[in-house]
Every structure is written in C-alpha cells, then in structure tokens.
Amino acid sequence: xxxxxxxxxxxxxxxxxxxxxxxxxxxxxxxxxxxxxxxxxxxxxxxxxxxxxxxxxxxxxxxxxxxxxxxxxxxxxxxxxxxxxxxxxxxxxxxxxxxxxxxxxxxxxxxxxxxxxxxxxxxxxxxxxxxxxxxxxxxxxxxxxxxxxxxxxxxxxxxxxxxxxxxxxxxxxxxxxxxxxxxxxxxxxxxxxxxxxxxxxxxxxxxxxxxxxxxxxxxxxxxxxxxxxxxxxxxxxxxxxxxxxxxxxxxxxxxxxxxxxxxxxxxxx
Amino acid sequence: xxxxxxxxxxxxxxxxxxxxxxxxxxxxxxxxxxxxxxxxxxxxxxxxxxxxxxxxxxxxxxxxxxxxxxxxxxxxxxxxxxxxxxxxxxxxxxxxxxxxxxxxxxxxxxxxxxxxxxxxxxxxxxxxxxxxxxxxxxxxxxxxxxxxxxxxxxxxxxxxxxxxxxxxxxxxxxxxxxxxxxxxxxxxxxxxxxxxxxxxxxxxxxxxxxxxxxxxxxxxxxxxxxxxxxxxxxxxxxxxxxxxxxxxxxxxxxx
Amino acid sequence: xxxxxxxxxxxxxxxxxxxxxxxxxxxxxxxxxxxxxxxxxxxxxxxxxxxxxxxxxxxxxxxxxxxxxxxxxxxxxxxxxxxxxxxxxxxxxxxxxxxxxxxxxxxxxxxxxxxxxxxxxxxxxxxxxxxxxxxxxxxxxxxxxxxxxxxxxxxxxxxxxxxxxxxxxxxxxxxxxxxxxxxxxxxxxxxxxxxxxxxxxxxxxxxxxxxxxxxxxxxxxxxxxxxxxxxxxxxxxxxxxxxxxxxxxxxxxxxxxxxxxxxxxxxxxxxxxxxxxxxx
Numbered sequence: 001x002x003x004x005x006x007x008x009x010x011x012x013x014x015x016x017x018x019x020x021x022x023x024x025x026x027x028x029x030x031x032x033x034x035x036x037x038x039x040x041x042x043x044x045x046x047x048x049x050x051x052x053x054x055x056x057x058x059x060x061x062x063x064x065x066x067x068x069x070x071x072x073x074x075x076x077x078x079x080x081x082x083x084x085x086x087x088x089x090x091x092x093x094x095x096x097x098x099x100x101x102x103x104x105x106x107x108x109x110x111x112x113x114x115x116x117x118x119x120x121x122x123x124x125x126x127x128x129x130x131x132x133x134x135x136x137x138x139x140x141x142x143x144x145x146x147x148x149x150x151x152x153x154x155x156x157x158x159x160x161x162x163x164x165x166x167x168x169x170x171x172x173x174x175x176x177x178x179x180x181x182x183x184x185x186x187x188x189x190x191x192x193x194x195x196x197x198x199x200x201x202x203x204x205x206x207x208x209x210x211x212x213x214x215x216x217x218x219x220x221x222x223x224x225x226x227x228x229x230x231x232x233x234x235x236x237x238x239x240x241x242x243x244x245x246x247x248x249x250x251x252x253x254x255x256x257x258x259x260x261x262x263x264x265x266x267x268x269x
Numbered sequence: 270x271x272x273x274x275x276x277x278x279x280x281x282x283x284x285x286x287x288x289x290x291x292x293x294x295x296x297x298x299x300x301x302x303x304x305x306x307x308x309x310x311x312x313x314x315x316x317x318x319x320x321x322x323x324x325x326x327x328x329x330x331x332x333x334x335x336x337x338x339x340x341x342x343x344x345x346x347x348x349x350x351x352x353x354x355x356x357x358x359x360x361x362x363x364x365x366x367x368x369x370x371x372x373x374x375x376x377x378x379x380x381x382x383x384x385x386x387x388x389x390x391x392x393x394x395x396x397x398x399x400x401x402x403x404x405x406x407x408x409x410x411x412x413x414x415x416x417x418x419x420x421x422x423x424x425x426x427x428x429x430x431x432x433x434x435x436x437x438x439x440x441x442x443x444x445x446x447x448x449x450x451x452x453x454x455x456x457x458x459x460x461x462x463x464x465x466x467x468x469x470x471x472x473x474x475x476x477x478x479x480x481x482x483x484x485x486x487x488x489x490x491x492x493x494x495x496x497x498x499x500x501x502x503x504x505x506x507x508x509x510x511x512x513x514x515x516x517x518x519x520x521x522x523x524x
Numbered sequence: 525x526x527x528x529x530x531x532x533x534x535x536x537x538x539x540x541x542x543x544x545x546x547x548x549x550x551x552x553x554x555x556x557x558x559x560x561x562x563x564x565x566x567x568x569x570x571x572x573x574x575x576x577x578x579x580x581x582x583x584x585x586x587x588x589x590x591x592x593x594x595x596x597x598x599x600x601x602x603x604x605x606x607x608x609x610x611x612x613x614x615x616x617x618x619x620x621x622x623x624x625x626x627x628x629x630x631x632x633x634x635x636x637x638x639x640x641x642x643x644x645x646x647x648x649x650x651x652x653x654x655x656x657x658x659x660x661x662x663x664x665x666x667x668x669x670x671x672x673x674x675x676x677x678x679x680x681x682x683x684x685x686x687x688x689x690x691x692x693x694x695x696x697x698x699x700x701x702x703x704x705x706x707x708x709x710x711x712x713x714x715x716x717x718x719x720x721x722x723x724x725x726x727x728x729x730x731x732x733x734x735x736x737x738x739x740x741x742x743x744x745x746x747x748x749x750x751x752x753x754x755x756x757x758x759x760x761x762x763x764x765x766x767x768x769x770x771x772x773x774x775x776x777x778x779x780x781x782x783x784x785x786x787x788x789x790x791x792x793x794x795x796x797x798x799x800x801x802x803x804x
Contacts, residue, residue, distance in 0.1 A: 038673040076444030089439035105444035168563040194701045236702035246792045248802040420624035475619035489640030494633035
C-alpha cells in the first residue's frame, strides 16, 4: 500500500509567492483533493512530493523511506504527476510514442511499454488517436494524452494538477471514473482541483491550503461543513451545498442526499 | 522568478535621462573610436561610459556581460599579436610564439572598442526597460511592426528560458535524468528542444490572431500610454550629448 | 434592436473533412448576454471566430451564408473595422499576451495604443479595467511571470479596455477558482445591463444558467436550440448533446417540479417558489 508522510516541510525562495510553511501530513491511499485559491501553494506542494523542488526544511517519506535517497528515475517509477499544461510535457510527434516514453524511461521493455501505452490510451478514450500527432489534437485531448502517459507508468502514487480544465462533461466524467478506478486499485490519488463539485464527487479526503499552510484537512463532508472557515480561504462550497443551504437543509453534500431531503420535504407539503 | 531582461529596476541619476538621449550617447560612444582612431580617445570614452555606469549604480551588472566577451577579447589579442600584417617589432615570447608590438597595439584598440561598445550599450540597456526604448523610437516614427519584432526578439530568450525550465520539470517528472554526465545532459537537452519548438510554433498562430484582434493592424495614428515628458533631465541631457558630439568632432578637426 | 444576424452560415476549415459550422441562422440583440453550450468540437470556438470576422478573414476555407454585424456583412468588411466593434478573449491565456510588453499595465495599453486612443482616456480605461478584474496589484508585473488564472484576467481586461460593442469570450474562466469565476460572471452581467452585447462559450453550465439571457446549444456545428436557459435546459435530449443541466434543473426533474408552461426552473429562488420548501 503506497503511503506518503510529510514531516514539517517548509519551502521558500526569494520572490516566490507559493511558499509553504510547516506542512505535516500523512497521505494513505485515499482519494484526496488539494484545494485552495490561486497561489495558495498547491502546485508547489505537488512538486515537493515529486522532488522537482527540494524542501528548505523537513522531510518527505515514501513508504517509510526518505525520497531524497531515490533517483529521479526511481521517484518517477513510484510517483506520477500530470501537469496542468500538457504542452509542457508533450514532445513526441506521435501520441503512442509520447505515452510509451515514461514506461521506457523507468525500464519497461519495448513490448511491455507498447502494451501499457495501448491500455492507457484506451482508458482515456484515445485508442483511435494513437498514431496521430499530439499537436493535431484539441487541447482537451492533449490533456488526456498527458493523463495517459502517467497511467501507462502504473505508479502507486498519482498526482493530477487541475485535470478537468477545458474538459467538457464527458471528459470530466471520464476523469472522475479514472480516479475512482485508480483508488479502487489501491493507489494513492491526489487531485489539485478548483471545481468543488468534482471534489465532492470523487475525493474522500480534502486538504485546504491557504497562504502556504494546511488550513483544513479531513473527510470531504466534514471539510465542507466548515463554511465560515472555507470562506476565509476563498473557497466556495460545492453547488449542492450552496443550494442545500439556500433551501434550509443542513447536511447534504451529495446530490442524492439533497434529493432525498427535498423529497421528504415535498411529501410534508 | 526568472529575470526577463537585462534592465535593472532601481533609481539613480541615469534613470532620469530620457531613452533617446541615452541612445544618442551610446551611438556617439560607439563611433568615437572610429572617428578618432587614437587609443587615448577610446580610453577616454570608455572611461566616461564606465563612470556613467558607476553613477547609475549599475556597474556590477555590466561585469558579467564583460566576462562573456572575455573570450572574444582573448582571441583578438592572440590573433592580432601574432598575425597582424604590419607586425615588425617583437614584444615578448610565450611558448615559442612571438607577440609583436604593432599587433598588440592594434589588439588593444580593438579590445577598447569592444569594451566601449558594451559599456555604452550598458548605459542604455541596464537603465531603460526594452519597451520604453522601442516606444520612444516609435514616437520618432519607427514602424510599429518593426518595433513589435524588436521587442519580441528581446523577449524571446527569457521566454524560451522560462519554457525550458517548465519542460525540464515535466521531463524530470517522467524519469529523465537531468543531472549527471555530459552525455545524459546532451541527450535530455535534445528531448527538451522538441516540445519547446513545437509549443512555440503552436503559439505563434494564436498569438497572431490575438494581435489582430487588438488592432495591431489598425490605421489610426498610434498613441502611447507612457508620458513623453516624464524625464525631468530631458533638456540638460540633450545639451550634454550634443556637447559631447561637438567635442569629438572638433577634436577630430583639430588633429 | 438586432446587432448580429447570422443567415445560413456554413464553414469548413481548409483541409478539414467536416463542416465546422453547419447552416446556422439566428439573431442576437444589442445588450443580450448569450451563452454558447456544447461538447468539445461542437463548433463553439469556430462560431466565435466567425462572429468577429477571423473567419473568413484570417482562416480561409469554404464559407457560405452571411454574418451581419451592425447590418454590415462581415465577409466584406475589413478586419480592422470589425475589431473596432468586437473583442474576443481566446481560451488560451498565454498566447493572448502580446509578448512585447514588460508590465501588465503596458499589456493592457497595447490595444488602446494601436487604436490611437488619446492618452488621458487610455489611462482612465486601464485603471477602470484593472479595478474591474481585481488585478491592480499586478500592474507592474511582467506578463510572462503571471499564473494561468492571472493571465486570464489580464486577457479579459485587455479586451474590455477597448470597450467593444460586442465582446466574445471563449472559455474565459477555465483557470479561475470558483470565487473569481463568480466575480467575472457578475461583472459581465453588469456590462450587458449597460448595453454591451456579450457572447460566452463555456462549460460552466451553472453560471450560464444564472446569468445568460439565452443559450445557443450546438452539436457538431449545428444549432440544436436557441432559447432561454429554462427552455434549453428542460430539453429531454440534453445528454445526447453532451450537456448536463444545472443542479436545480436536475433536482426539479427528479422531483417533477415544473412551471405552468411545462419548463423546469434553473435557479434556486424559482425552484423554491414552485416546490415550497422554505419560506422565502
């Protein structure tokens, strides 16, 4: 079971707004959302986990061992990160080669990498585009290529940075189901998200960052019940909760729960 | 944060001088060693540029730029010292190679010209943001298209560097080893060039659209957000520049 | 008063196999706030380009039918004259930076300088949009150093500063957090109240339902519907067009709460009034 421990991690360098202060977290394989306003330190946190940045202080442990002992390739084999902007990572002129790159890099044979890539592309619905040039695809599709290229590496930990930007309803549903499947496979999935509806939909745990600190951390329902605290971190609760509050219903985070409450009220009338 | 141009953001006397005067100064300084092919003149004007940099409190920012040109200067000294056509008087010997006085003197003049050029440019570039320089040229009637091209060229290197840094990260995230020996680094550099070029090509067309929509090709006479009279030392500096020019020219006539 | 008339508009990109826009006919009135909804590749971006004249002036290809802006056919009007009237915010904020300015302030000034807006007026407008988009504190930053969300707000500000009669926005809030998105939509609704015609292509159905006067529903280049949010989001076949109706409409459908005209509500107050859940 993958597991990450973050011990008193601090990060700062001059001029960087996204500094982090004394972050302590234990991340077991539960689908987890990382939320916070623009500039709260979310992306910096993801890069620290991936050791693309080095903490100024503190330690990060992967499965009990410090990650600073691992090589770039070893980290890549354990932790996958899908970047917010796919154009920062795509560099092959064929979708399949792009997705095979990661698996080959971490030591899979050509045949295995080919299979992994096919599987991953199928999973994001791009099997038919595997021979195309990524730059001929729409941005939303390139984004899915980015997701596939991490899926193909079959890492225990997967970090997705704003995976749903620019996706239509179908794309969002696809990503939601991929996240659910990965969690069911026992992987640790971390999603940086700004769409709170999706957070409520797919993550059991939510960590709120605010000014570089962990501001709130707990079960998603519990976090969203702290409305005033969330306000301070400039976070709007999910649509369901906003509507529930307007209709005087206290505890409803999922659409089904809200519907049930409303149905009861409707009968009373 | 990456530094996006050579401009040093602070304030001192030099910052109060308008860009055109600084540009005129740079030009005169450029030309002086040619108008007056005398080592004294070259030394004088180079010294003037350096003192301006000192007054402007940007001297330490010119040092790395001079450092980069060191290789050029070294090759000038070697080539001229050894092979200058008029070489006649041997000066000294290193490892069996004879350096000649004529060539070395010529090399000194060339070196001074290089230093002078860099220092004069420094006076302009270190103390004026690139868009301010181009804007003042456009005010004088330079075509906005030329202005745009110049500015985007000035922005290309910082832009490429920023893109590179982002892509390096993305590559590293997928296990590309970027530390280590030269071979691996060259190999990964090769990996990096692909996405940098692809993504900038991709962006070019969209940027062209965006420019079009913001009236880049509009025929109306252009206006400027920056005030034209924002430089209090405008008149004095023009006078100084003209005096300098007169000095150089009269020296030449006197000779 | 109609400001845009589209008649049998057809368009196909060069070297594409299918029509990007297929026989569109509709009218937009001045001061309307129009939402364009549809899945990826429904033709949202192409339509924006056709309304501001980039199609057919910039993108060649097969063009049929007519787009009239202020009664002038776009096809026969030089792009320069069209850009005095329409502004477009594209979905990729980075490529909308001119790449030639060193500060956010200068970046916003870029279009105004090109158009020859007098300096005093220019400064007023820049201050106004800096304030409207809450980016005053970014004014001296280099545009390349901004985050995606910040760039997006600068792009909107740059377009707004030109005070176009018609403002087209293609996914302008994709990189903004919820609070910022709410702000931008409120501001746009205000602009529409003051007479600017706004056309926004978005995936954010909730916000469109709240603020847009009419929704144009597209599917693979064809117009499926063009009507009030209530009408469009009450359609039983929405799913086939890749659209999920707003939460309130979904709840109303499940609970069979309808208006007298048979449509489902799209916003909470009406939903509550019809369902009688809490005292208003």
